[in-house]
Amino acid sequence: MKMGTALIYDEEMTKYKLLWVDPACKIEVPERLTVSHDALVRNSLADRCVAIPVREATDAEILLAHSEEYLEAVKKTPYMTLEDLKEFTLQYGDVYFHPNIYHCAKLAVGAALQLVDSVVTGKVRNGMALVRPPGHHSMRSAANGFCVFNNVAIAARYAKQKYGLERVLIVDWDVHHGQGVQYCFEDDPSVLYFSWHRYEHQKFWPQLRESDYDSVGKEKGAGFNINVPWNKVGMENSDYLSVFCHLLLPVAYEFCPDLVLVCAGFDSAIGDPEGEMCATPDIFAHLTHLLMNLAGGKLCAVLEGGYNLTSLPQAVCQTVQTLLGDPLPQPANLSGPCTSALESLHCVRSAHRPYWSCLKHAADLPTSDISTKRIKLAEEEEEKTPKEEEKSTEEKVWPEPPKRVAPPVRSVALLPKDVTCPEGCKRFSSSEALDPLTVSKLRENFLKDADDGDALTTLSSLISITEEMKKNEICSGLALVRDVTMAMMCVVQHAAAALSNRVLVVCVGNGKVPSHIAEEGKALVVQIGSESTEEQKCKYYIPVCLKKGCSDMSGFIQAVFGLFLPLGYEYDPSLVLLVRMPDSRIHDRMWQQLTALLQSFAQGHTLVLMQEDEKACVGPTASSLLGDPAPPLERLQAPLPQDMEAMERLRHRLQADWKLLQITAPESG
Numbered sequence: 001m002k003m004g005t006a007l008i009y010d011e012e013m014t015k016y017k018l019l020w021v022d023p024a025c026k027i028e029v030p031e032r033l034t035v036s037h038d039a040l041v042r043n044s045l046a047d048r049c050v051a052i053p054v055r056e057a058t059d060a061e062i063l064l065a066h067s068e069e070y071l072e073a074v075k076k077t078p079y080m081t082l083e084d085l086k087e088f089t090l091q092y093g094d095v096y097f098h099p100n101i102y103h104c105a106k107l108a109v110g111a112a113l114q115l116v117d118s119v120v121t122g123k124v125r126n127g128m129a130l131v132r133p134p135g136h137h138s139m140r141s142a143a144n145g146f147c148v149f150n151n152v153a154i155a156a157r158y159a160k161q162k163y164g165l166e167r168v169l170i171v172d173w174d175v176h177h178g179q180g181v182q183y184c185f186e187d188d189p190s191v192l193y194f195s196w197h198r199y200e201h202q203k204f205w206p207q208l209r210e211s212d213y214d215s216v217g218k219e220k221g222a223g224f225n226i227n228v229p230w231n232k233v234g235m236e237n238s239d240y241l242s243v244f245c246h247l248l249l250p251v252a253y254e255f256c257p258d259l260v261l262v263c264a265g266f267d268s269a270i271g272d273p274e275g276e277m278c279a280t281p282d283i284f285a286h287l288t289h290l291l292m293n294l295a296g297g298k299l300c301a302v303l304e305g306g307y308n309l310t311s312l313p314q315a316v317c318q319t320v321q322t323l324l325g326d327p328l329p330q331p332a333n334l335s336g337p338c339t340s341a342l343e344s345l346h347c348v349r350s351a352h353r354p355y356w357s358c359l360k361h362a363a364d365l366p367t368s369d370i371s372t373k374r375i376k377l378a379e380e381e382e383e384k385t386p387k388e389e390e391k392s393t394e395e396k397v398w399p400e401p402p403k404r405v406a407p408p409v410r411s412v413a414l415l416p417k418d419v420t421c422p423e424g425c426k427r428f429s430s431s432e433a434l435d436p437l438t439v440s441k442l443r444e445n446f447l448k449d450a451d452d453g454d455a456l457t458t459l460s461s462l463i464s465i466t467e468e469m470k471k472n473e474i475c476s477g478l479a480l481v482r483d484v485t486m487a488m489m490c491v492v493q494h495a496a497a498a499l500s501n502r503v504l505v506v507c508v509g510n511g512k513v514p515s516h517i518a519e520e521g522k523a524l525v526v527q528i529g530s531e532s533t534e535e536q537k538c539k540y541y542i543p544v545c546l547k548k549g550c551s552d553m554s555g556f557i558q559a560v561f562g563l564f565l566p567l568g569y570e571y572d573p574s575l576v577l578l579v580r581m582p583d584s585r586i587h588d589r590m591w592q593q594l595t596a597l598l599q600s601f602a603q604g605h606t607l608v609l610m611q612e613d614e615k616a617c618v619g620p621t622a623s624s625l626l627g628d629p630a631p632p633l634e635r636l637q638a639p640l641p642q643d644m645e646a647m648e649r650l651r652h653r654l655q656a657d658w659k660l661l662q663i664t665a666p667e668s669g
């Protein structure tokens with residue numbers, strides 16, 4: 001049964017503010033919370049969530065990440081005069097105190113813990129806590145960067161202690177480095193901390209040497225701290241997606257967390273005065289979705305920063321709407337990552353090569369002088385071509401995120417009569433007959449013996465399904481057919497011709513795929529199997545070979561993140577056709593992960609084709625199409641080196657045509 005999404009908010013946390021002049025702190029205003037919550041209410045998202053009340057954190061909970069002397073000191077602030085508060089604040093950096101901030105800081109921690117309880121106990125599937133003060137900069141004995149207590153660090157410790165979780169992933173997409181979280185867990189292999197942040201070669205606040213990519217963690221925690229420094233402003237959606245696909249997700253799946261906590265700061269969105277980035281609010285729908293199939297969907301998002309009162313609420317709504325399971329928006333103009341982002345991505349992947357088998361094949365980092373020279377060269381290169389993302393004073397403008405309308409029918413199933421329709425799916429029966437022209441075309445093009453009534457019914461039903469997807473009357477569908485290759489041909493032919501759709505075809509397993517359907521670019525066909533099919537003929541037919549075939553989960557997941565997702569984002573199809581070739585030998589869990597992840601594209605319009613003897617796959621496929629989180633894969637062992645090298649060569653060859661496949665800066669000079 002579909003579990004809900006928690007929303008944790010209390011207006012008490014708006015009842016503190018800056019009481020004196022401090023340019024560094026004036027952006028942290030109560031309105032950040034009110035505009036975010038009001039937007040959720042206005043967009044009818046709040047009432048679709050399960051409202052969970054906040055509570056005050058106990059001393060013991062706060063002491064999970066802070067010292068007694070610090071807690072005792074903060075306890076005194078409610079009784080301080082304005083002068084005392086100013087005095088007290090001076091000992092910390094870029095933060096302010098207020099008579100009510102201690103109360104609000106306890107509520108912010110308590111909100112995060114309530115969210116953890118609701119998600120881990122299964123009362124809800126996932127959720128978001130809208131809190132202030134934020135947390136990720138605060139340290140064991142110091143407030144910092146508008147933060148008093150480290151909400152997410154405490155939540156991670158609390159989840160491990162109370163529920164015995166072994167591994168917790170913290171994803172920090174705030175535009176600042178959560179050094180407080182890094183310090184908390186840098187020697188702890190049970191908490192993987194990932195952060196990207198504006199850095200500009202240590203020129204940007206908090207200007208810490210340890211925020212750079214070579215801080216990989218200490219002692220037993222080596223490898224479990226991942227810093228992605230943004231050395232230029234103006235990063236866009238492509239930069240964020242590239243880092244997710246080529247770094248965070250492969251590592252996160254290898255880590256196989258029991259819980260995902262997100263330091264959900266939205267100052268990494270366009271228009272924010274702190275981040276000065278150019279990623280649009282809808283990208284947070286994709287970032288959220290890409291994390292939702294880890295840990296069986298147990299995801300807790302806790303607000304950190306976000307200071308533009310227009311992009312902040314938009315990004316909060318995009319995040320919550322995805323947590324609720326609504327179809328994703330079409331990703332906005334993906335132009336490929338910029339050189340600076342590629343330099344950073346390359347450096348981080350190289351720094352973490354020793355710790356993650358998915359990065360083993362990452363090219364070696366050149367010796368330091370070459371790398372800085374490369375970076376300098378790359379930057380000079382970029383300087384020469386002034387890009388719009390240079391620091392600009394004029395107000396940034398961006399389009400309102402598109403409305404994400406969930407079609408009346410979430411998923412249909414085209415099944416032989418004797419196969420029961422999974423709960424939540426609607427059995428498809430081709431009600432209206434197709435127009436005779438289409439029927440005659442079907443006969444001549446696809447039917448061996450023209451009067452094969454069943455085949456004709458099946459093919460015409462598939463065509464009807466794609467037409468109803470085009471009209472957004474249904475979101476997705478699955479079909480058991482006698483011949484998946486013929487069905488695939490028919491759908492691609494029709495979708496390309498009649499519906500002028502770009503179709504992404506993902507073929508899982510061996511089998512002859514008539515690559516001519518990819519010829520003119522109306523379809524992008526990627527096929528993954530154990531046979532190295534004939535060399536890739538054209539840009540739109542991409543065969544991926546795994547020595548051990550699709551049963552090799554670690555090789556498969558590398559193909560999904562390193563190839564399928566970047567290709568899919570760049571191709572930007574309006575229909576995804578997922579074809580399970582006969583005896584593909586793919587594990588059900590891997591199949592469900594793939595079915596879930598491919599819904600990143602085409603606003604979730606996914607049509608799954610399976611051979612009719614694969615009845616056992618109908619239930620699991622349907623649950624993924626209905627938005628249930630795919631069950632976690634077990635801990636992945638190393639992918640086969642020869643598979644990874646083959647994928648490297650393939651990626652290297654394709655990246656000229658497909659920019660999102662790049663993971664290193666183009667050879668400069």
Ligand SMILES: CC(O)(O)NCCCCN
Nearest residue numbers: 094134145176205304305
């Ligand atoms: C939570 C946060 O990361 O947005 N705080 C940013 C503080 C910036 C101080 N210059």
Ligand SMILES: [Zn+2]
Nearest residue numbers: 174175176305
């Ligand atoms: Zn921030």
